[in-house]
Amino acid sequence: MMNRRTIMSLLSAVLVSGLLGGGAFAQSLRDITFVQPSPSAINSFPVFVAIGEGYFEDEGLNVTVEAINGSGAVLQALSAGQAHFGRPGPGPLIAARTRGVNAVHIYNVAARSNFGIAVQEGSDHQSIEDLRGKVIGTGTADGAEVGFARNVLSSAGMVEGTDFEFLTVGDGGPATAAFLNGEIDAYSASTADTAVLNQRGMKVRDITPAEFGRFFGNGIATMADTVANDRELVEGWSRAFAKGHAFALDDANRDAVLAHLAAGNPQEGEDKEFQAALFDAVRSKTIAAGDSPHLGWYPAQVWEEWQDALVAGNEISGPLDDLSAIWTNEFAELGNSAVGK
Structure with a gap:
């Protein structure tokens, strides 16, 4: 006959097993929200791969993805506490900081210009x-495409409102219609936008000078308060995201990656050939040229160039007091160190 101590030990073992296993005792996941500036799963492919491969779940996170319209809206959602992480461009982030929006870039997703x-x-x-x-x-x-185009055009000595004008036309079909109707002469487009136009029969070519390829594009951002007060969350996110990025760069995982992306955006997955071509184009922009020590790394010099372009284009009145406060390589380094573990 079992004594009381034995019975209590067995009950404790059952309880622990339940907590570590499934069912009613399974550890609850923390619900967090990621906002992206367009509906494309491919443009945010490390997120969807990390979801599909269970990397976020391994960190105790349940990620909901919401698509909103543009980097400005992404930064508004972060500032309002409606999302934990987002993918805004560097130009809008710098401009938002001048308005007191204390967002921070923590991972350089589009390491080469995706515009x-x-x-x-x-x-x-x-x-x-x-x-x-x-x-x-x-x-x-x-x-982000607006700031990028303004930067390129101002480099040629052109001033908005005098030498050129911007017209917001949307993407995909509306952009095609704007070209056909003669409303626009050119289009500031992301890699995905260009692929969609070409796929829909509106053949376009890029005339951007090659030197602007160094201007990295959209990256992962969160609020400075989140970094300061919820560091465990930022670290967990960074590990999962970096693992998703690395997994997607391995061609051996290609079929699984495309399946995860189709789950994230079924419409993109309908045309398998187009989906694969677009993924290849977007993926290539996430690998920095030169001597970047790891994925997601930010070069300080290009942040300076981004800021100079915004000042020259009158998007901000002057340089930030501390430009280095709006970005960090710490979490990308931490995330990459976890890859393969």
Whole structure:
């Protein structure tokens, strides 16, 4: 006959087993929200891969993805506490900091520029200078593509409102219609936007000078308060995200990756050939050229160049007091150190 101590030991073992296993005793996951500036799962592929492979779940996180319109809206959602992480562009982030939005970039997703200024394939426009006096279409009014295009055009000595104009036309079908109707002469497009236009029969070509490839694009951001007061969350997110990124870069995992992306956005997965081509294009922009020590790394010099471009374009009145406060390589380094573990 078992004594009381034996019975209590067995009950404790059952309880612990339940807590570590499934069922009613399973550990509850923390619900968090990630906001992206477009519906594309491919543009945020490390997130969807990390969800599909269970990397977020391993960190105790249940991630809900919400798509909103542009980087400005992403930063508003972060500031309002409606999301924990987002994927805004560097230009909108710098501008938001001048308005007191204390967001911080923690992972450089688009390490090479994922934007370009495109014209119709048969257009006479061969260089940026040819766009003097023209109308440039954009997907959103305050997204990263606007700051990027302004930077490129200002480098050629052009001033918005005098030498060129922006017109918000949306993406996909509306952008195609704007070209066909003669409303725009060029379009500031992401890699995904360009692929969609070409896939829909609106053949375009990129005339952006090659030197602008160093201007990294959208990255993962959170609020400075989250970094300071909820560090465990930021570290867990960073480990899972980096694992998702690394998994997706391995061609051996290609079929699984595309399946995860189709689950994230079924419409993108309907045309398998297009989905695969777009993924390849977007994925290639996440690998930095040069001597980057790890994935997600930010070069300080390009942050300075981004800020200089915003000042020159009158998007901000002057430099930030401390530009280094709006980005960090710490969490990307931490995340990459966890890959393979």
